[in-house]
Amino acid sequence: MTREHLRPVLQPSYTFDWIIGSDEAGAAHRLAQETSWALLDRVRGGADPEVVERVVGLASGDGLHDIAELWAGQTAHSLAGVLWRLYLLRRVADADPDGAADQFRRGVSAAATIDPVVAGASEPVTSRAIIELCDTILRGVFTGDLGAALERAASYCRVMALGAADLADNRDAHDDELAASLTTRALRYSTLGQEIHAGARRWRDGTLA
Structure with a gap:
């Protein structure tokens, strides 16, 4: 199938929590x-x-x-x-690499699965290591097995969800508003992990649109 290269005129998006739709x-x-x-x-x-x-x-x-x-x-x-x-x-990690690294480390400690191994962050898990991990996942999309890159990203999301939940538990007694925000962040990472994992399945069975 021949694909034309189209360049739409778009507006910027900066935040993790904002995923918008279209009127058309x-x-x-x-x-x-x-x-x-x-x-x-x-x-x-x-x-x-x-x-x-x-x-x-x-x-x-x-x-x-x-x-x-x-x-x-x-x-x-x-x-x-x-x-x-x-x-x-990648953009979220870039916005707060130190926080992302702390969240990932906490998620690794809380994980009872192989997700930390699949995600594969370099040790020690520093802010630079998290950025490099996100870049490596993106490179895998364009140079390797896209399905494997997506599974790696899904594991990363699940680790980050655990880390955010752990932070929420720690803040619960001291700052209800922050704890609620972290709980929401954990849920969003969990949802992203599920969606990316589903995308990997669709890529492999040829149903990714």
Whole structure:
């Protein structure tokens, strides 16, 4: 199938909690499909390391603003929705790398599964290690097994959810508002983990839109 390279005019998105929709769902979904598949096909087909690094770097630069509104409204049934969730994870970590590292360490301590191993953060888990992990996941999308990269991201989300829940428990007796916010964050990470895991299944069975 031939895919045209379309560049929509979009608005920026900065926050983890804001995933928006579109008033023209059909047109937005079509454009999201075209842009996401064109990006994936072009980068994976070229295998140019410099291009890969530029695409990975979208999460930490202004380039993310160009795709945020369109992709943010897509579900994990679509490639656009899956890619948006991965870029969102990277942007959130970049916004507070020290906090993300602390949250991940707490999640590792609380985990009773192999998720920390699958996520694969370097030891010791520093702020730099978390950023590098998110970048490695994105590189895996464009240079390796996309399904494996998504499973790794899902494990990362589950560890982060545990870490946020642990922080919420620790803050509960001292700051109800912060504890509630952390509990919400844990739920959102958990939901993202489920959605990305579902995206991995759809990629493998050929039903990712």
